[in-house]
Amino acid sequence: MGKPVLLSVLPESLPLEGESGSGSSLLITLSQKGAPFAAVEGRSMIVVAFALAAYSWVVCVLLKKFLLSSRTATMATLIVWFVVAFGVSAALFQLS
Numbered sequence: 076m077g078k079p080v081l082l083s084v085l086p087e088s089l090p091l092e093g094e095s096g097s098g099s100s101l102l103i104t105l106s107q108k109g110a111p112f113a114a115v116e117g118r119s120m121i122v123v124a125f126a127l128a129a130y131s132w133v134v135c136v137l138l139k140k141f142l143l144s145s146r147t148a149t150m151a152t153l154i155v156w157f158v159v160a161f162g163v164s165a166a167l168f169q170l171s
Contacts, residue, residue, distance in 0.1 A: 118167060126160035 101120065105113035133155045137148035 122160055122163045122167065125163050126156050129159040130156040 133152045134148050137143045
């Protein structure tokens, strides 16, 4: 494990648009982009977490119960990830 990086040491040109994997990147986004942008990013992280949980559960069921290969289970379950991600987004953000 590496040492934690302090916010004051980060360079100004650090690209943060693609990061959404941890709370620390959310704090950096909050400090650099403001609360409204960080709120949208935080809600997006929650949607991705629900989609990943559903995806992982379905892959485990396909692997254990139906004894599918990992490649087949993973590829077949991508649809689940998209359905859950867009479904939760629609429910939270009132998308139609």
